[in-house]
Amino acid sequence: MDRMSEILRFLRDANDYISGDLISTELGISRTAVWKYINQLEKKGYGISKLKGKGYSLVNIPDKLFPWEINRYLHNSFTKEIIYKETIDSTNTYAFKLALTGKPEEGTCVVAESQKSGKGRLNRTWFSPAYQNIYLSVILRPPVHPSKVYPITFLSSLAVYDTVKDLTGLPPTLKWPNDVLINGKKVCGTLLEISTEADMVSFVIIGIGFNINMDAQHTDESIKDKATSLYMETDKTYNRTYVCAVLLSMLERYYSVFLEKGEREICNIWESKALIKGKYIEINQMTEVFRGISEGIDIDGAMLLNINGEVKKIIAGDVLF
């Protein structure tokens, strides 16, 4: 914990004003140093009341995804470091380049308030307005063969699914391969980017775009009919740092399942929560649409579709519903 976060903790723990003297004594730094950190906090958007003879009091916390704010709610061993960016091209691109250097540990996380070119699946963009949603990428280094990596898509969707359910009480829907919907509209998408050798995974980036407090007015025209947010579905706003913490804990939980019990177990859990078996679905593959009854998910994450009695394995595409 750095000095600024420590001083923030003093302010937060105090029910009333806390004197600069007390802080400086407790931390063993000068009063001028305390004053400098208070200034830093104000620059970051913290509202701090100053009263002569009484000291400082925290009156307002900015609605930003600062790592130390997320960490307040976070009690996992998985998240090693959270890197915060006000704005960024894409959290996935940033995390990918970082992972290439070989330095960051598994569990390192990049979070941004907005993305200039947020990435969706298949070179699509992800609409990323500032300060309303969560754009987050996590670096994983699973010691598995590349053929076992696809189900990590399901693992990240499951983490979002549980987060939505826990926070809102609403029943989300899982859409193959990588979306989470509420009432038929997309509230979250995940994007897996993978770096491998032919027979070894180097690293995996899980990218999550999660619509939290975005309202209908601030939703891009092009996705208005297809996208929603927690706010739009429940008429409540959410503390995004808390949502981040819940999400990261859920990610850790399902990643442990993946590592301990294998990719088939993740496919099974996804399959059962998606209620996919026996469902009629249509899968769009650019040039072709496949229609049939789902027989579930193959071990590699492919959709098994029974088309007039013949089971076809479909490895990519968009489900229409």
Add this chain to the structure above:
Amino acid sequence: MDRMSEILRFLRDANDYISGDLISTELGISRTAVWKYINQLEKKGYGISKLKGKGYSLVNIPDKLFPWEINRYLHNSFTKEIIYKETIDSTNTYAFKLALTGKPEEGTCVVAESQKSGKGRLNRTWFSPAYQNIYLSVILRPPVHPSKVYPITFLSSLAVYDTVKDLTGLPPTLKWPNDVLINGKKVCGTLLEISTEADMVSFVIIGIGFNINMDAQHTDESIKDKATSLYMETDKTYNRTYVCAVLLSMLERYYSVFLEKGEREICNIWESKALIKGKYIEINQMTEVFRGISEGIDIDGAMLLNINGEVKKIIAGDVLF
């Protein structure tokens, strides 16, 4: 073709001395400009004789992998650009970072005279002394699902196999998954590095370390018993730029087969040239050794090993022989 290469062509085409006047007239540049380019060529190691009243004559060509030298022998449509580096950390790492920017076209190639940290499979290093061998990486962007990408390893080995056979007449051996041997010693290794989304390949880097003129004295002690070169096997030195050109043409040929006929076809060709079916082999997987009779290569590139009547699919490991 840039000016310097054009002037080089004039020098090469002339049987005798060629006057600076003639070059400057033909190219429509000043005699001072011609003189500057001649200087540039000399700096790069070209030996140019200058005779008053007669002009310039090319007397010596440096043994370097300059793109324009490789291009002299290259008549494919596949190689879009060759990037030359005197020394580099690793051609694969350089090509990977370049490919991430999204800019370079498929077929772009990075070639280096030496590598400070040449990469082998499974985080091993590749011994990379200067000016003796070929260290080359090619960027591919195959429009296929990640599950179909593994056989590209075979495709690159096949390109090396044909190159060795054509140039030396010796019968090379293919060793699963990614080596080419002569008389039981490694003459070439390939390293596939892949960047994918969950259901789409972004790009593939084929890295090739190919021992050409390295002699026994200059071979690292640690690999002396296991490594060889074209020179060590034939007592001849090879024009490395010509070898590069042959290799790139072969790569293009097999990549076309991969794109047009699919990964199974590549596996089939590899299987038949490796004479693997029915062979007794041992595969080392760090903690375990599998011994059995090979039943060939599965569609995803895995080795099918018949161990006491039961066929086991082995996706990674080192073959011992």
